[in-house]
Amino acid sequence: MEMFLIVKKVKEKRLRIFYECCFSDILKNCSIWYSKSIKPMRDISKPDYNPIEMFTQHLNFMTSQNKEYYRILKDKNLKGITSSIREGDARKTGLHSDSIDLIITSPPYAISYEYADLHQLTLLWFKFTENMNSTKQKFIGTASGQEHFSEEITFLAKKIVSKLSKKDKSLAKQISRYYSDLGLVYQEMRRILKKGKRACIILGDTEYKKVKIKNTEVSIELLRNSGFEVEQVIKRKLSSKTFTPYRDQEGKFTNSSHGQKKKIYQWEYIIIAKKQ
Numbered sequence: 001m002e003m004f005l006i007v008k009k010v011k012e013k014r015l016r017i018f019y020e021c022c023f024s025d026i027l028k029n030c031s032i033w034y035s036k037s038i039k040p041m042r043d044i045s046k047p048d049y050n051p052i053e054m055f056t057q058h059l060n061f062m063t064s065q066n067k068e069y070y071r072i073l074k075d076k077n078l079k080g081i082t083s084s085i086r087e088g089d090a091r092k093t094g095l096h097s098d099s100i101d102l103i104i105t106s107p108p109y110a111i112s113y114e115y116a117d118l119h120q121l122t123l124l125w126f127k128f129t130e131n132m133n134s135t136k137q138k139f140i141g142t143a144s145g146q147e148h149f150s151e152e153i154t155f156l157a158k159k160i161v162s163k164l165s166k167k168d169k170s171l172a173k174q175i176s177r178y179y180s181d182l183g184l185v186y187q188e189m190r191r192i193l194k195k196g197k198r199a200c201i202i203l204g205d206t207e208y209k210k211v212k213i214k215n216t217e218v219s220i221e222l223l224r225n226s227g228f229e230v231e232q233v234i235k236r237k238l239s240s241k242t243f244t245p246y247r248d249q250e251g252k253f254t255n256s257s258h259g260q261k262k263k264i265y266q267w268e269y270i271i272i273a274k275k276q
């Protein structure tokens with residue numbers, strides 16, 4: 001708490017934001033948040049931590065990464081380039097039509113993480129939300145989404161949803177909403193991109209009770225329907241990611257030591273699509 005107040009008092013705005021990001025990054029390690037879980041869980045046996053030490057260590061790491069970033073800019077003669085970060089909804093960015101040269105994005109992979117839960121400590125500490133339930137509903141892929149518009153989903157998407165509804169009706173609805181949201185994101189991407197410019201979309205497929213949830217193939221269909229030419233799909237094996245989830249045969253999340261486990265993401269795909 002004391003640490004947070006010190007960070008908040010830093011006068012220089014850019015430095016304060018840098019410190020706030022650092023503080024946000026250490027929240028999980030400095031609390032009883034169960035680090036190996038993809039859901040908010042407590043670990044009351046967690047050893048004591050030293051927030052000042054963790055903050056300093058992480059600040060050093062962030063500083064060295066920043067130095068590396070500016071070194072690359074300098075090496076590539078891009079020194080004058082500026083950047084800014086805005087918070088918004090990918091379905092409705094508010095950016096001008098035909099104004100963007102390149103989009104690089106990684107949408108949620110559906111039914112894997114509740115991102116609002118994963119960001120919970122940051123959202124609450126920085127008062128970005130007071131009501132987690134209503135915040136959750138804004139996230140794509142959430143289980144808490146409301147019944148909203150019914151955007152047309154593709155033939156393959158319908159097939160997946162219909163297979164899933166035999167196993168779990170509410171999950172099938174969630175996936176249907178997810179695909180409909182992805183469709184809206186791709187339409188928005190097409191709107192803001194300049195003609196002939198590209199979007200790189202990184203995402204993974206998943207599986208639930210033997211139903212293959214083919215997010216990549218569905219995305220390719222959705223992108224084509226939105227007016228993109230899909231130029232390339234690059235497949236790459238994932239390195240051992242801390243948060244790579246496993247599921248047991250019942251479809252429940254489990255840890256890697258479970259006998260009947262199945263790794264959910266072993267591969268990741270990068271779709272390169274050009275606005276026609």
Ligand SMILES: C[S@@+](CC[C@H](N)C(=O)[O-])C[C@H]1O[C@@H](n2cnc3c(N)ncnc32)[C@H](O)[C@@H]1O
Binds near residue numbers: 089138140
């Ligand atoms: C697969 S992760 C990508 C993470 C990102 N590449 C990074 O390094 O932080 C998907 C991200 O999409 C975000 N997300 C969920 N709903 C969104 C929405 N409606 N608009 C924009 N982003 C959203 C989640 O919060 C999550 O951080």
